[in-house]
Amino acid sequence: MGIPDPGSPGIRGDPGRETTTGPLGQGIANAVGMAIAESHLAARFNKTDASIIDHHTFCMCGDGDLMEGVAMEAVSLAGHLGLGKLILIYDDNQITIEGATDIAFTENVADKFSAMNWHVVEVENGNDLDAVEIAIQAGKEEQGRPSLIKIRTHIAYGSPNKQDTADAHGAPLGEEEIRLTKKFYGMPEDQSFCVPEPVTALVEEAVTAGENVENAWQDIFLSYKKAYPREAALFVDAVSGFLTKDWDKDIPDFSVSDAPTATRAASGKVLNAIAPNLPSLMGGSADLAPSNKTYLNGAAEFQKNSRNGRNIRFGVREHAMGGIMSGMYLHSGVRPYGGTFLVFADYMRPAIRLAALMKLPVIYVFTHDSVAVGEDGPPISRWSIWRPCAPFPGFTWFGRRMPMNGPGLETGPDHHQRPHCPGTEPAETAHPGCVKTARGVPVRGLHHSKPGQRRRPDSHCHGLGSPCQPEGRGNPGSGSWHYGICGVYAVLGMV
Numbered sequence: 135m136g137i138p139d140p141g142s143p144g145i146r147g148d149p150g151r152e153t154t155t156g157p158l159g160q161g162i163a164n165a166v167g168m169a170i171a172e173s174h175l176a177a178r179f180n181k182t183d184a185s186i187i188d189h190h191t192f193c194m195c196g197d198g199d200l201m202e203g204v205a206m207e208a209v210s211l212a213g214h215l216g217l218g219k220l221i222l223i224y225d226d227n228q229i230t231i232e233g234a235t236d237i238a239f240t241e242n243v244a245d246k247f248s249a250m251n252w253h254v255v256e257v258e259n260g261n262d263l264d265a266v267e268i269a270i271q272a273g274k275e276e277q278g279r280p281s282l283i284k285i286r287t288h289i290a291y292g293s294p295n296k297q298d299t300a301d302a303h304g305a306p307l308g309e310e311e312i313r314l315t316k317k318f319y320g321m322p323e324d325q326s327f328c329v330p331e332p333v334t335a336l337v338e339e340a341v342t343a344g345e346n347v348e349n350a351w352q353d354i355f356l357s358y359k360k361a362y363p364r365e366a367a368l369f370v371d372a373v374s375g376f377l378t379k380d381w382d383k384d385i386p387d388f389s390v391s392d393a394p395t396a397t398r399a400a401s402g403k404v405l406n407a408i409a410p411n412l413p414s415l416m417g418g419s420a421d422l423a424p425s426n427k428t429y430l431n432g433a434a435e436f437q438k439n440s441r442n443g444r445n446i447r448f449g450v451r452e453h454a455m456g457g458i459m460s461g462m463y464l465h466s467g468v469r470p471y472g473g474t475f476l477v478f479a480d481y482m483r484p485a486i487r488l489a490a491l492m493k494l495p496v497i498y499v500f501t502h503d504s505v506a507v508g509e510d511g512p513p514i515s516r517w518s519i520w521r522p523c524a525p526f527p528g529f530t531w532f533g534r535r536m537p538m539n540g541p542g543l544e545t546g547p548d549h550h551q552r553p554h555c556p557g558t559e560p561a562e563t564a565h566p567g568c569v570k571t572a573r574g575v576p577v578r579g580l581h582h583s584k585p586g587q588r589r590r591p592d593s594h595c596h597g598l599g600s601p602c603q604p605e606g607r608g609n610p611g612s613g614s615w616h617y618g619i620c621g622v623y624a625v626l627g628m629v
């Protein structure tokens with residue numbers, strides 16, 4: 135497929151590589167995000183005489199994926215949203231690493247998906263390609279619900295001694311077993327890396343079919359462009375990931391002389407100032423919108439019957455929210471954001487890690503970094519939440535340091551804001567003091583970036599107000615310094 139090292143994580147625009155997973159279940163959340171983006175963009179751009187967005191999202195998963203919580207959160211949301219163009223193909227081989235699935239996974243998957251408002255099609259024999267084809271067709275025809283195609287397969291099919299065993303999952307079959315398996319398939323037993331002619335022919339056929347589909351789409355887009363030039367330009371901007379001209383023109387100026395403002399309130403103002411000028415901005419919160427201030431006032435909700443909406447109700451599903459946001463961005467055309475309390479970022483950490491690895495400029499709105507979050511669990515050091523995020527390549531963040539007796543915005547000399555990030559500073563270059571947003575709005579905070587990275591931040595996180603409480607105990611005025619992370623707001627990564 136032209137990918138130099140397909141085993142490596144990251145996407146880098148390689149052909150055929152649409153996301154990076156590794157942690158099981160993430161891909162399902164990514165797929166749900168892609169299907170959300172597809173249905174939203176279809177509602178936003180399609181015209182009765184020209185459908186420029188009209189595709190299915192296919193995702194293949196195994197037993198392991200379906201055991202993962204993140205997948206079930208995403209499946210639940212997809213069922214609620216009735217994402218009819220999402221098709222999940224389940225390789226039901228009943229084997230994972232430790233053995234047969236009946237040691238740990240005995241639920242009725244089909245019933246479970248049905249209960250979560252999915253359309254379920256079962257194929258009893260995965261080697262019956264006609265049956266598989268019919269099932270996929272049924273999935274495509276179902277418009278109102280996502281489809282699960284549950285296909286009973288056999289791991290290492292054709293290997294006389296390893297088929298249906300956990301051994302076949304990761305360990306090499308071994309020379310003799312490979313020979314026996316090739317014999318079963320009628321392939322030359324003594325040749326390695328041999329691709330039988332019918333397979334090559336099938337691949338070529340698929341390439342031609344793909345080119346034809348792409349050419350047909352280009353024709354549709356050409357007439358769309360002629361008939362709807364303004365929308366076509368917006369579409370190109372959106373799928374290219376460009377920020378619209380003047381996306382930031384209404385961002386309010388915050389000044390040190392302003393009355394104290396809670397960070398989350400400032401965050402909400404900024405989001406709402408950007409939203410009208412950046413139509414691709416779309417997101418929500420894991421059931422904390424009133425607290426995170428993530429709601430886009432005046433915009434519709436993204437629901438089953440209102441696909442053009444930009445306010446997503448992720449429900450209390452932080453982990454899936456993370457994976458879904460990545461999938462939405464990877465689909466292209468939307469700039470996703472998602473909010474929760476900083477302390478619950480722990481619930482979405484694997485998704486954040488993968489987004490950082492892929493350098494996706496998704497926007498996390500983590501608020502309520504103060505002792506008052508104790509009602510949602512004992513107060514703990516905010517650094518212990520942030521620190522594991524900090525070394526992720528591509529994750530840019532701001533913190534700030536403040537004296538115990540100086541809450542609120544500091545006005546003192548900037549040497550008090552010398553950057554410090556325990557554990558990570560030696561590897562990083564930190565830019566102290568007053569960082570400016572794209573519009574030159576001064577933001578107190580620290581911008582960390584890797585040596586050699588351009589100074590312009592990949593994202594802005596700023597803290598402005600009441601949640602900026604210093605951490606730890608100290609004697610006010612003693613000169614001892616403590617760390618506090620402000621509520622954090624990451625605006626539009628510019629990676």
Ligand SMILES: Cc1ncc(C[n+]2csc(CCOP(=O)(O)OP(=O)(O)O)c2C)c(N)n1
Pocket residue numbers: 156157158195196197198199227228229230231289303
């Ligand atoms: C979150 C996470 N936990 C554990 C693993 C390690 N792991 C890799 S594959 C696998 C079992 C997968 O089983 P299944 O999805 O049924 O794949 P199959 O063996 O049938 O190919 C596990 C536990 C992982 N990749 N991700």
Ligand SMILES: [Mg+2]
Pocket residue numbers: 196197198225226227228229230
């Ligand atoms: Mg399996």
